[in-house]
Amino acid sequence: MFSFIRIFSVALAALLASPQLPAAAQTPVPMQPMPPPSLPSEPEPEPEPLPPEDAVAPEPEAQVLSQDEVPLPERDAQSLQQAEPPLPPPVPMAADIRNEREGFIGLLRAQVLMDRAWVSPGEIDGRSGTNTVRAIGGFQRLAGLPVSGRLDEDTWAALEKYGPALQHYVLTEQDVKGPFRPIPGSMYGKAKLPALSYNNVLEALGEKFHIRPAALQALNPGVDMSRAGAQIIVPNVLDIPALPQATRIVVSDAAKLLMLINHEGKVYAQFPVSTGSERDPLPIGQWELRSVARNPHYNYNPALFKGAAPGPRATLPPGPNSPVGVMWMGLSKPHYGIHGTPEPGNISKSHSNGCIRMTNWSVLQVSSAVSQGTPVSLIP
8 A cells, every 4th residue: 555655755756856855655554444434335436547538649739729728827936936834824723513533524524634735635535545545644744744644643633723624505506507417428429518517516516625426415415405505514625725836746657646846845735646557658757837728628539549439520618527627737748738637536546648637626726836837747
């Protein structure tokens, strides 16, 4: 379970060569088993490739429409030099709706608090898994605690400074009005729609609050979440502080993590990602960010996808269920980028076709912390 920490630590230390970078590798401590969450029975997604939505084109053809892309803003030297704490400032303590530290609620609270501390567990689901273990270890490293990947007393004490984890929320007309529509499986079916909107209100609320729809239902049993005015319990993620400007992005293929580095060479934010596959590997090397497209159209050309059936080209409309989600950030390596996803629960559990895939909310967070020319180090 902890092999990724050792692999990542060696690779990142060699890349940054900075004595100030916190060590990621510690003596592994077996993770204590967590009680199973009180969710409906649903298997974890198998680590199998998703449809080839971000295949690399050998000829000059962009994945998103050129008119959707704009240059990233120029780098602000002053903001890059501002000293930043390794974690966002703690918030004034307030009573949490729930205070469990074990079981489904306990693990869900920990995931929310790590998300608030810029150490994302990916989709919040109240379940123990690889993304959660990596997030716990990442938080412990940034907080100066022994890295064990376990939620011990010291880790909980540090996490709860970023609470409360859960809050009440009253659904608005905007939350429930849609438009919602079923999304076809084929690219050509998607191309016929006016927008790649959310399938339903639960999916929309899940994205808004960074939570798996089934976990949101488990928090609110029997509540009709299609009705404006209904009060529900949600993760406290709407006021997460904005990320400071990064001097560099590092993506570890082995650890399946994207990290933001400050001017002191320290990691200050961490996000799970899906990277390349054996067939379409992550392009290891030094690149930089060039452009950004928010809510982009998506170009589909089956000739550029290995194994795709021959067919005409198609342009897919924007939307959160686009193959590249709500954001595309283009790298200096043509046809490669950092982008969102329509399937947040599969992040780090499935392969991409060479690009770096994040949850939609995480890629939006990162896009506010980068600028034109931000270095991107892709390491094994």
